[in-house]
Amino acid sequence: MTDNPVKLLQPRRFGDDRGWFSETFKERDFPGLARFVQDNHSLSRAVGTLRGIHFQTPPHAQDKLVRCVRGSIFDVAVDLRRESPTWGKWVGTVLSAENGRQLLIPIGFGHAFLTLEPDTEVVYKVTDYYAPENDGGVLWSDPAIAVEWPVPVVEAQLSPKDKVQPLLKDFASPFAYDGNPLLPLDI
Numbered sequence: 001m002t003d004n005p006v007k008l009l010q011p012r013r014f015g016d017d018r019g020w021f022s023e024t025f026k027e028r029d030f031p032g033l034a035r036f037v038q039d040n041h042s043l044s045r046a047v048g049t050l051r052g053i054h055f056q057t058p059p060h061a062q063d064k065l066v067r068c069v070r071g072s073i074f075d076v077a078v079d080l081r082r083e084s085p086t087w088g089k090w091v092g093t094v095l096s097a098e099n100g101r102q103l104l105i106p107i108g109f110g111h112a113f114l115t116l117e118p119d120t121e122v123v124y125k126v127t128d129y130y131a132p133e134n135d136g137g138v139l140w141s142d143p144a145i146a147v148e149w150p151v152p153v154v155e156a157q158l159s160p161k162d163k164v165q166p167l168l169k170d171f172a173s174p175f176a177y178d179g180n181p182l183l184p185l186d187i
Contacts, residue, residue, distance in 0.1 A: 004183040006077045006091055007104040022100060024067060025125065030104075033063055036125035044071075044115040044122075049157040052112020053078055053138045053145070053165070057174050060131035061107040064124050071120030072096035074150050075103050078110040078138070079182045082173040086182035088145050093185050095122075108175035109182075112140055114149055114156070137165040144168045 013020040027035070042051065053076070056062045066075055076092040094116070095101050105111050113122065140147070140158070145168055 003180050005106045005180045006109060006182060008093055008185040009102040009104060011100060013100055034127040036127055038126050038129055039123065040126065041121065041123045044120045045118060046157045047115055047118055048153060048155065049115040050140055050153055053110035053140050055080065055110045055136050056131060056134045057136050060128045060134040062126040062128045063107055064105045064111055064126050065102055066105065066122065066124040067102040068095040068097055069121050069123050070097050071115065071117035073113040073115055073120060073122060075113045076147055077105045078145055080110050080173050081108040081175045081177040084177040084181060088168050089182050090145060090147050091182060091185050110138055114153060138168050138171050139165040142167050
């Protein structure tokens, strides 16, 4: 039986009249994963801000553990592992401050998200430091990937670099397939 490489996680929340408490990360819950070495935090002011599809290539490839701490996003992982039977396929889910869900995106997958609310903040852990020389991406609107964004993104707020990323067909993947095809997300 295969194991889904992309994992949707639901940390438990313990609540009372004051609010709630949650353990959002425990290293022992991620056996075999390299240690997280950097935390990133982004603020996107406008609804419809789209970031991605991003990744880092070896030797500085990164696993990511993504969560939304204010607002909400549609979070996407795209299989970029060469020879994978699910090459170019994607999974996506809503992550929000309210639902507390997290998405674990392993090396070999591109990552993108679209903000669904104003002033959305996203926090994610990575297993290697940012390395500009290994920064990569594919075009968020590539018809070969065909992400079904939950809201129209004709006027998406994009960075200059995200407007000109290459198509999947022009990407020579350095990522190897590990025998685990991408499966639908399950919680």
